[in-house]
Amino acid sequence: RFFLVGSNPAETKYRVLKIDRTEPKDLVIIDDKHVYTQQEVRELLGRLDLGNRTKIGQKGSSGLSRAVSAFGVVGFVRFLEGYYIVLITKRRKMADIGGHAIYKIEDTNMIYIPNDSVRVTHPDEARYLRIFQNVDLSSNFYFSYSYDLSHSLQYNLTVLRMPLELLKTETSQTRQESFDIFEDEGLSAQGGSGVFGICSKPYEKYVWNGKLLEAVKNTVHRDWLLYIIHGFCGQSKLLIYGRPIYVTLIARRSSKFAGTRFLKRGANCEGDVANEVETEQILYDASVMSFSAGSYSSYVQVRGSVPLYWSQDISTMMPKPPITLDQADPFAHVAALHFDQMLQRFGSPIIILNLVKEREKRKHERILSEELVAAVTYLNQFLPPEHAIIYIPWDMAKYTKSKLCNVLDRLNVIAESVVKKTGFFVNRPDSYCSILRPDEKWNELGGCVVSTGRLQTGVLRTNCVDCLDRTNTAQFMVGKCALAYQLYSLGLIDKPNLQFDTDAVRLFEELYEDHGDTLSLQYGGSQLVHRVKTYRKIAPWTQHSKDIMQTLSRYYSNAFSDADRQDSINLFLGVFKPTEGKPHLWELPTDFYLHHKNTLGLSQTRRSYTYWWTTDVLKHLPLPFDEVTCAENRRKLTVKKFHKYEEEIDIHNEFFRPYELSSFDETFCLAMTNSTRDFMPKNMGIDPSPFTVRKPDETGKSVLGNKSNREETVLQRKTAASAPPPPSEEAVSSSSEDDSGTDKEDEGAVSQRSTPVKVTDTGDNTKITENVVQSTKDVYGVNLSDVPSEDDLTIYTRFVQLGQSQHKPDKSSQQVCTKLHLDRVINLIPISSFSQDNIYEVQPPRADRKSIEIFHAHIQAGKGNMQPLGKEDFFMYREYIRNRYL
DSSP states (O other), rough: OOEEEOTTTTTEEEEEEOOOOOOOSSSOOOEEOOEEEEHHHHHHHHHHHTTTSSTOOSSSSOSOOOOOOSSEEEEEEEEESEEEEEEEEEEEEEEEETTTTEEEEEEEEEEOOOOOOGGGTTTHHHHHHHHTTTTTTTTTTTOOSSSSSSSSSHHHHHHHHHHHHHHHHHHHHHGGGOOHHHHHHHHHSTTOEEEEEEEEOOOOGGOHHHHHHHTTTTTSGGGOOOOOOOEEEEEEEETTOOOOOOOEEEEOOOOOOOOTTTTTTBBOTTSSSSSOOEEEEEEEEEEETTTSSEEEEEEEEEOOOOOSSSOOOOOOSSSOOOOEOOOTTTHHHHHHHHHHHHHHHOHHHHEEOOOSSOOOOOOTHHHHHHHHHHHHHHHHHTTTGGOHHHHHHHHHHHHHHHHOHHHHHHHHHHHHHHHHHHEESSOOOOOOHHSSSSOTTTGOOEEETTEEEOOOSSEEEOOOOOSSSHHHHHHHHHHHHHHHHHHHHHHHHHHOOOOOOHHHHHHHHHHHHHHHHHHHHHHHOOOOOOOOHHHTTOOOHHHHHHHHHHHHHHHIIIIIHHHHHHHHHHHTSSOOOOOOSSSSSSGOOOOOOHHGGGSOOSSSOOOOOOOOOOOOOHTTSSOOOGGGGGGGHHTEEEEEEETTOOOOHHHHHHHHHSSSOGGGOOOOHHHEEHHHHSSOSTTTTTTOOTSSSOOOOSSSTTTTTTTSSSHEEEHHTTTTTOOOOOGGGGGTTTSSSSTTOOOHHHHHHHHHHHOOOOOOOOOOOHHHHHHSSSOHHHHHHHHOOOOOHHHHHHHHHHHHHHHHHHSSSOHHHHHHHHHHHHHOOOOOOOOOSSSSSSOOOOOOOOHHHHHHHHOOOOOHHHOOOOOOOOHHHHHHHHHHHHHHHH
C-alpha cells in the first residue's frame, strides 16, 4: 500500500490517505476523515512500520519507507494500464494576496500505483505516458492552498460579505459531513466564540486538473483537493514614498476548447471559445494584509477568439491561411451560448472591442467582422436596451500604418469610455476627500456602488484574429486606465490619470509584456511580435531583428509542433480517454468530434432562439448572477465553523511562519520587482515619486534597452512623434499574428519606411566639456534659473506671511493688519481634529488609561518585574494549549 500523509503548514495537524496497490486497473483510496496530531501520526506510522517488517523484532529491514515528499496532489490518471498519481515536488512563490500565497509548480513526479506483481502491461502505455508528459506542468501552472484562483477577487470577497443568518443555516447542513473531535471540543468551550469559514466550489472553466481529481473528488476530504490554473501570475511592488502597494496580474486560461493557434479557432457547440483568457489586475496596500481591514481593488477583462464556427486550413503551408466559416449560424446560436456565460459571470454591459481589419482588397479578416456584427445585432434585439451588448469596431492595423494618427491616444479614449461603463471593484467606500472634492471623471464612473465599496458590473472582451499582439496592447491601455482609477480610489493619487514614462507605468508595462509573452508562447508558440513600444513608435532598431526571429519561431511552431501539443492537451484535460479496442489518439484524423459533443448525438432539448439567456440572469442585471445571494449559489458554498484560535484561519502564522527559520535573502517581499530599486533613477535630487515623468535614459531598467547609448536615446525621443514605425510592424511579420495578412495595398508602404539612424556629429572636445561641467538639471534634478519669476516670488511672499502670522505673539494691531491682508490672499479653515496643529507644533493625541497601564506593564516586564496573571490570561493560555497540542 501507499500511505499519503498530509499536514498543515505548521505541521500540527495531519490527515492520512491509504491507497491500495493490489488492484491492477481500479483506484481504491480510503480516507478515514480523521485529524491526527503530530504525536498520533508518528505512532500510527511507527505501528505500520513495525507490522510490515519481514521478521518481528528485526531492526535492519524497514517495513515502511518514504517514497517521495511533495507539496500537493495534482490528480490521478489512467491510460490503458493502472492509475498514476501526479505529485508537486517543487514550488516557487509567485505572489501574495492578503497573506494568501500563490505558488508556481516548478517540478512534478508521476508514480505508478499498482504493484509490479499485479501489473498488466500494454504496448501503447509508454506512448500515452510520453504524450501526457508533453504538457509541461512546470510551465505556468499555479495553485494556492487558501485562495480560490479560479474566481476573481470580487467574487471571493463578495462571498465573505454574505449575511450571518444565511451562514448559520448552511452550517447546520454541512456539519454532518465529517466527525472531527477538535471541531466539537473547540466550539463547546466559551460558546459563541466561533468564526465562520467559507469554501466555494471552483469555477470549472479555469481549472485544469478537474478531470484528474474526478476519480477521488467524492471519496476524500476537500483539503486534499488542490485545484491548479494555467496562464500567468506576476506581482510587483510599487513604493509610494515608502508605502508598499502590490500590483498583481493573474491570467486564467480556459480549459474548455483549449489548444494551439491554427488548430483551435472560433468556438465549439457549447459556446466555449479558443484562446479564452481572463486577466485580472489586483491592487492592494500591503501594509495591511487582512481582507476585512485592508484596501483591495481589482479590474477584470477578457480576451477570446471570435465566437463563430470558423477555422484556417494549415495543410497548404501558407503563412496566412484563408479564413473559412465552417457552419452557417443565422440565429447566432454559438454566440448566444458564449455571451450567456459572460452575463452569468460578469453581468452587464458586455463590451466587445473588435480589432480585426475592416478594409482589405482581398477579403480575409473582414469575414469575421461582418459575421460578428450580424450575430450581435441579432442577439441585441431581444435584450433590454440598458443591458445590450456594446460593439466597438476599431481597425488597429490601419491606424498603426498612419503617420498622422497616434494609436495609443485613440486606445486611451476607448479605454476611458470602457472603464466608465464597467467600473471596477474596491472593497472600501469612497474616501472623504473624494466625496468632498471629487474629480470630474469620478462622478461619471459606472459599476455598482454599495455600502462596502464598488463592484465591477460588465466586462470588456477584446479580440483580433489570434488575440495575441494587438489584443495585449489594447488590454494594457485599458488596464493602465483602470490602474489610475484604482490608485485614486485608494487615496494614492489626486487625479485618476497616469502618464507614460513614469515608474508606475513602466512597472505595469513590464508586467503586461511578461503576461503577453507567456500567453503568446502557450497559444502561438512564440513571444509577442509587436509590443507597446512598437505601437508607441519608440522601439529601438535592434527590435526589428528580434521581431523577425519571433515571426519565424511562431511559423515553425505552428507548422511542425502544434499537432503534438494539441494531442497532449486533449489527453491531459480528459477530452480524449484511451479505451481498449477503440482508435488511439494518434490514429484520429481530427479532434473535431472530441470538442463538439453535438456531432456524437443530438440534444433532446433545444434552446430558444429569442430567449437565449439562462433563466433568472436578466432579473439580477447589471449584477452578475454568480455573485447574487440565492439558493442556487448557496449550494456551491461549504460553510464550516472554526474556533477563533484555530491555526487554519490564523493569517499571521500563515504569512510570517514564526515556526520556520527564514532569511532575508529568501524573503519573497524583498526579492520581488520593486519600483524604487528597478525603475527609479539613481541620481541625487530626483523626485522619488513613481508618478513623475522621466526621460527613458533616467531609469534603472531602461525601456529602450540597456545597450542603447545616450545620444541614440535622445534622438529617438525627439523624433518619436514624427518617426515612421519600424519595418517589423507591417513588412517583416508576414506570418505573425497582427499583420500576418498584409495585402498588396500595404506593400507599397514598405519603401516609404525608414529606420532611425544613430547620428553623432559632436566632436571629442564637446564630450570632454560635457563630462567635466554638469548642468544643474543633472545635479539637482531641476533647472535653477538666476532670477525667480514674479509668480514664484508672490507665492513665496504669501508663504512667509502665513508663517509669520502663526509664529508671532498675538497683538491686536497685527491681527487687524494680517486679517485684512490675508483675506485677499487665502482663507484658512481648520479641518484637523487636533487642538493645535501647524507647521511649528502638533498637539499629540491623548492615550486612555488602559493603554497607559499596558505600556507601563510592558516597561516593567522588560526590567524583569512581571505582572501577576489574571483569570482571563489563564483561560486564554489553557485554550491555546488545548487547541495546539491536545
